[in-house]
Structure formats: C-alpha cells, structure tokens
Amino acid sequence: MTETTGTTTPMTETTTETTGTTTETTGTTTETTGTTTPMTGTTTPMTGTTSPTGVLIVDDDELIRVGLRAILDAQPDLRVLGEATDGAEVPPLVARLRPRVVLMDVRMPGIDGIQATRRLLATSADPPRVLVVTTFENDEYVYDALRAGASGFLLKRARPAEVVEAVRVVARGESLLFPAAIRRLAGAYGGRGADRLAAARLTEREAEVLRLMTTGLSNPEIAAHLVVGVETVKTHVGNVLAKLGVRDRTQAVIAAYESGFVTPTG
Numbered sequence: 433m434t435e436t437t438g439t440t441t442p443m444t445e446t447t448t449e450t451t452g453t454t455t456e457t458t459g460t461t462t463e464t465t466g467t468t469t470p471m472t473g474t475t476t477p478m479t480g481t482t483s484p485t486g487v488l489i490v491d492d493d494e495l496i497r498v499g500l501r502a503i504l505d506a507q508p509d510l511r512v513l514g515e516a517t518d519g520a521e522v523p524p525l526v527a528r529l530r531p532r533v534v535l536m537d538v539r540m541p542g543i544d545g546i547q548a549t550r551r552l553l554a555t556s557a558d559p560p561r562v563l564v565v566t567t568f569e570n571d572e573y574v575y576d577a578l579r580a581g582a583s584g585f586l587l588k589r590a591r592p593a594e595v596v597e598a599v600r601v602v603a604r605g606e607s608l609l610f611p612a613a614i615r616r617l618a619g620a621y622g623g624r625g626a627d628r629l630a631a632a633r634l635t636e637r638e639a640e641v642l643r644l645m646t647t648g649l650s651n652p653e654i655a656a657h658l659v660v661g662v663e664t665v666k667t668h669v670g671n672v673l674a675k676l677g678v679r680d681r682t683q684a685v686i687a688a689y690e691s692g693f694v695t696p697t698g
Contacts, residue, residue, distance in 0.1 A: 485532045485600070485603045487534070489512060490517075490534060490535065496537070497515050510599060520543040527556070530560075533562075535563050535565050536548060538574055538585070549562045549580045550581065563583060563586055583602045583680055584682060607680045608682075638672050638675070642684060645672070652665075
C-alpha cells in the first residue's frame with residue numbers, strides 16, 4: 433500500500449461546540465449535547481439504509497480534532513460521535529457511543545495512545561477498530577501501538593481523501609498496511625516478541641499466504657498469485673490469524689517479522 437506524503441489542509445469552518453474535554457454528537461449536525469444516540473453501522477429500520485459509520489476522535493490537539501471532524505462529517509457514510517483529549521476517556525466513551533472506528537493520537541499526555549489501545553481491546557467485548565494517528569511513521573510509539581492491536585496508522589499530514597479512505601478500510605474490518613513502513617519499524621524496534629510461528633504450526637500453504645500478506649497483497653491479489661479462489665484465501669488467512677492468536681493482518685505481519693519468518697531486509 434502506498435505511503436502517504438500529502439498534507440492535510442486545516443479545516444476552519446465547522447459547527448463543533450465543545451464542553452469540557454469530551455465532545456459527543458447528536459442528530460445530523462455537529463452540535464454538542466449531553467446525550468448521544470449510539471451508531472453501530474447497522475441498518476436503519478425506518479429507511480432501510482445503512483447508518484453512517486461512527487467514529488471517535490482522540491487527540492489532545494484541538495486543531496487536529498477540528499480538522500478530522502470536518503473531513504469526516506463531510507462524508508455521508510461517516511459520522512463523528514464524539515471527541516476525547518486523553519486516553520483515559522476512551523473506554524467509557526466507547527462503551528457509551530459504540531463507535532466502529534477510533535482515531536487515536538499515539539502521543540498524548542497522561543494515558544497515551546498505546547496504553548489506551550491496549551486497555552480498550554482488553555476490556556471491550558466487541559472493540560472498535562483503532563487507527564493510530566501520528567506525525568512520524570518511523571516512530572517506536574507507532575510500532576508499539578500496532579503491537580498493542582491497532583489496525584493501522586495514519587499520518588497527520590495525510591490528505592483528506594486519504595483520511596476518509598483509511599477510516600473506511602478499517603471500518604470494513606480490514607487492516608491498513610504500509611509494508612515498507614512496517615519493515616522499517618520491525619527492523620528498528622522488532623525482535624522483542626516470542627516466536628509465535630513455531631507454536632502456530634502453520635501448514636505449508638498457510639505459511640505461503642502469510643508471506644504474501646507481509647508484502648501487503650490483498651486477498652484477491654493473493655488468490656491470483658496462488659491461482660486459487662478468494663474464498664480459499666480467506667479460509668487460509670482466517671486459519672493464520674487463529675493459529676497466531678491475533679485479530680487482524682497487521683498483528684500477523686508483525687508476528688512474522690518478530691519471529692524471523694520474514695526479515696526487514698526482505
């Protein structure tokens with residue numbers, strides 16, 4: 433997947449009103465109130481249409497929060513349910529608002545994005561997808577957040593279209609993989625985990641699928657490479673995740689690097 437190099441244009445015309453450190457959104461506007469109707473990405477009974485994907489923004493920088501809210505709320509299929517400025521606010525907000533995606537700043541005072549991600553995934557029965565937001569991609573914090581269970585990362589300089597697509601990708605249950613960036617991160621900060629590959633006892637075909645996953649190939653691309661059906665690949669990917677004890681492709685790729693199954697140099 434191509435790494436992002438653009439810049440995000442600050443958004444200044446918004447209707448966000450903030451009370452305290454936590455903002456919650458109700459109705460179809462971005463006015464802040466004390467109550468919020470949880471959005472779960474399910475079908476709306478009255479209209480039969482799919483409701484917008486709920487997003488929670490967690491960042492101690494107000495300018496970043498305002499910009500992200502403006503970008504996401506401009507999309508008919510996305511809706512910002514609330515904002516938080518500290519990782520400690522995340523678990524109770526997620527429990528109440530039930531967002532599908534959490535945009536999590538990786539570096540925050542108090543409870544940072546790594547700790548917040550780890551706590552959220554450990555305490556939620558059906559946790560949302562976490563997309564960490566960072567200024568620098570070659571950052572140990574980013575690698576630790578991915579190891580903690582984040583589904584990918586997003587650069588703060590990303591263009592609006594890239595922000596929207598990233599949220600949609602992880603909302604679908606997919607991982608936002610940047611193979612080149614993960615290789616660099618694994619080379620700099622990897623080698624700290626147990627060898628899960630040896631205990632996983634992957635079959636030859638599952639190991640081949642995992643190796644292709646580390647290159648960033650999608651299921652259809654892996655299917656074309658192996659000359660098999662997409663459903664067959666999905667089965668193999670599911671087996672790989674289950675045997676490694678991870679929830680998505682990002683953690684599987686990290687496990688592959690940390691075990692030496694693949695190396696940062698290729």
